[in-house]
Amino acid sequence: MAAGEIRFRVRRGGGADDPEARYQTYTLRVRPRMTVLDALVAIQNGQDPSLGYRYSCRVGMCGTCALQVNGRPRWACRTRLQALGERVTLEPLTNFPVLRDLAVDMTPFFDKMKRARAWAEPTGAASSEPARIPPESRERGRIEPHIECITCGICYSACSMVGHDPAFLGPAALNRAYTLVCDSRDEIGPNRLANLADEHGIWRCHSQFNCTEACPKGISPTAAIQGLKRRAVADGAKSFVGSILRGRAPGA
Ligand code: SF4
Ligand code: FES
Numbered sequence: 001m002a003a004g005e006i007r008f009r010v011r012r013g014g015g016a017d018d019p020e021a022r023y024q025t026y027t028l029r030v031r032p033r034m035t036v037l038d039a040l041v042a043i044q045n046g047q048d049p050s051l052g053y054r055y056s057c058r059v060g061m062c063g064t065c066a067l068q069v070n071g072r073p074r075w076a077c078r079t080r081l082q083a084l085g086e087r088v089t090l091e092p093l094t095n096f097p098v099l100r101d102l103a104v105d106m107t108p109f110f111d112k113m114k115r116a117r118a119w120a121e122p123t124g125a126a127s128s129e130p131a132r133i134p135p136e137s138r139e140r141g142r143i144e145p146h147i148e149c150i151t152c153g154i155c156y157s158a159c160s161m162v163g164h165d166p167a168f169l170g171p172a173a174l175n176r177a178y179t180l181v182c183d184s185r186d187e188i189g190p191n192r193l194a195n196l197a198d199e200h201g202i203w204r205c206h207s208q209f210n211c212t213e214a215c216p217k218g219i220s221p222t223a224a225i226q227g228l229k230r231r232a233v234a235d236g237a238k239s240f241v242g243s244i245l246r247g248r249a250p251g252a
Contacts, residue, residue, distance in 0.1 A: 002029070004029050004030060005027055005028065005029050005030070005086070006027070006028055006030050006039070006081060006084075006085075006086055006087070006088055007025060007026075007027050007086060007087050007088070008025065008026045008027070008028060008039065008043065008088050008089075008090060009023050009024075009025050009087065009088070009089045009090070010023065010024050010025075010026065010043075010051065010089075010090045010091075010101070010102070011023055011089075011090065011091040011092060011101065011102065012024045012051075012101050013098075013100075013101065014092065014098035014100075014101070015052075015098050015099045015100040015101075015103075017100065018100065021098075023089075024048075026043045026047055026048065028042055028043060028046075028047075030081050032082070033080060033082070034080070034081050035076065035077055035078065035079055035080055035081065036067075036069055036074070036076040036077075036079045036080075036081065036084075036088070036090065037055055037058060037065055037076035037077040037079075038081075039081060039088075040053050040055075040076060040090070040102075051101060051102075052099070052100035052101035052102060052103050053065070053067065053076070053101060053102040053103055054102070054103040055076060055077060057077070058077045059077065060075055060077060060078045060216070061150065062150065063075070063150040063151055063152025063153070063154075064152070065077045066093055066152045066153055066154050066157070067090055067091065067092060067093060067102050068089075068090065068091040068092065068093060068094065068157070069084065069088065069089075069090060070084060070088060070089050071089065071091075072158075072214070073093055073094070073153075073154040073157040073158050073214055074154070074216070075152065075154070075216055078216065090102060092104045093153055093154070093156075093157040094157050094163065095156055095157050095159065095162045095163055096108065096109065096153065096156075096157065104153075106153060108166070109151070109153050109156050109170070109172065109173075110151075112169045112170055112172075112173040113151070113172070113173045113176065115169060115173065115195075116169055116173040116174065116176065116177045116192075116195070116196060117177070117180075117188065117192055117195065118173055118176040118177060118180070119180075120180060120183065120185065120186050121186055121187050121188050122185050122186065122187060123184075123185055123186075123187045131184075131185045133183070133184070133185070139182060139183070139184060142182045142227070143179045143182050143183060145219065145220065145223070146175050146176075146178055146179050146219055146220075146221075146223075146224050147179055148217045148218075148219060149172060149175060149176060149217060149219055150217065151172060152216070153172070154214050154215060154216060155170070155171040155172050155175075155210075155211035155212075155214055155215050155219075155221050156170045156171060156172055156211075157214075158210040158211055158213070158214035159171055159208075159210055159211050160208060160210060161204050161205060161206060161208070165200060165204055167200040168200050168201075168204045168205075169196065169200060169201050169204075171205075171211035171221030171222070171224075171225070172211075172221065174196065174201070174202060174205070174221060174224060174225045174228060175219060175221040175224040175225075177192060177193075177196055177224075177228065178224035178225070178227050178228050179224075180192060181193050181227075181228060181231060182227070190235065193228065193231055193232055193235065196228060196232075197228075197232040202225050202228045202229050202232060203229075205222070205225045205229075207222055207225075207226065208222075209222050
C-alpha cells in the first residue's frame with residue numbers, strides 16, 4: 001500500500017433487500033485531518049455509489065452518522081483517520097437491525113424512548129406561569145450533566161445488557177427519564193419512575209459503564225440510572241414506613 005493510503009474493510013449487506021452480510025475492501029488516498037465520514041463520501045463518489053451509510057450535519061450535532069469504527073461505536077464525522085492506522089474496519093452499530101450496509105434502523109431505540117415517556121408532561125402551574133429552575137439550584141445541578149443527549153444511539157450500541165435483553169430500555173431512554181424524574185415541572189415524575197423500575201428497566205443495568213465510556217457528549221447514563229435506582233429505593237422505603245405508620249402490612 002502506498003504512503004498516505006488507508007485500506008477500509010466495510011461491512012456490506014445485512015438488510016432485507018440484500019441479506020447476505022459480507023466485507024468489501026476499498027483503498028483510499030487520504031488527506032490530513034480527514035474523518036471517517038469524509039472517507040465514506042470519497043469512496044461513494046469515486047469508487048462505489050452503492051455504498052449505504054447515513055449522515056446529516058457533519059459537525060457532531062445530529063447523531064445520525066454513528067457506526068462501528070475498528071469495533072467501537074463512534075461518530076463518523078468526528079473521528080479522524082489519523083489515529084486509526086492503515087487498516088480501518090467499518091461496521092453498522094451493534095444492537096440495531098441493519099437497513100443497508102452501515103445504516104441501521106433506529107426504530108427499537110426510539111420505541112424505548114416512547115416506553116420511557118421521554119417527554120416532559122408539565123404541571124398545571126407550569127403551563128399557566130413560565131416555570132423556572134434557577135441555574136444554581138440543586139435540581140438544575142442534577143439535571144445539567146444529562147441534558148445534551150442527541151440520541152445518536154452510541155451508548156445503546158455499546159451496552160452489553162441491551163445485547164443480552166432486547167427488551168431492556170437502555171441507557172439513552174433511562175438517561176432522558178432521569179432528567180424528567182428530577183424536574184419539578186414534570187407532573188408524572190413518580191409514575192414515570194414506577195414505569196421504569198422493573199426487570200427490563202433500571203434493575204437490568206449492571207453498572208458496567210460501557211455507555212458512559214462510549215458517549216461522545218461526555219454524558220454518563222450509568223450515573224443517571226444509579227440516580228433512578230436511588231429514587232426507586234427511597235420511594236419504596238417511604239411507602240414501607242408509611243404503611244407501618246398507618247398500621248397496615250406493607251403492600252396490604
Ligand atoms: S447518551 Fe450520549 S451516546 Fe447515548 S444517545 Fe445520548 S449522546 Fe448518544
Ligand atoms: S453527521 Fe451529524 S453527528 Fe455526524
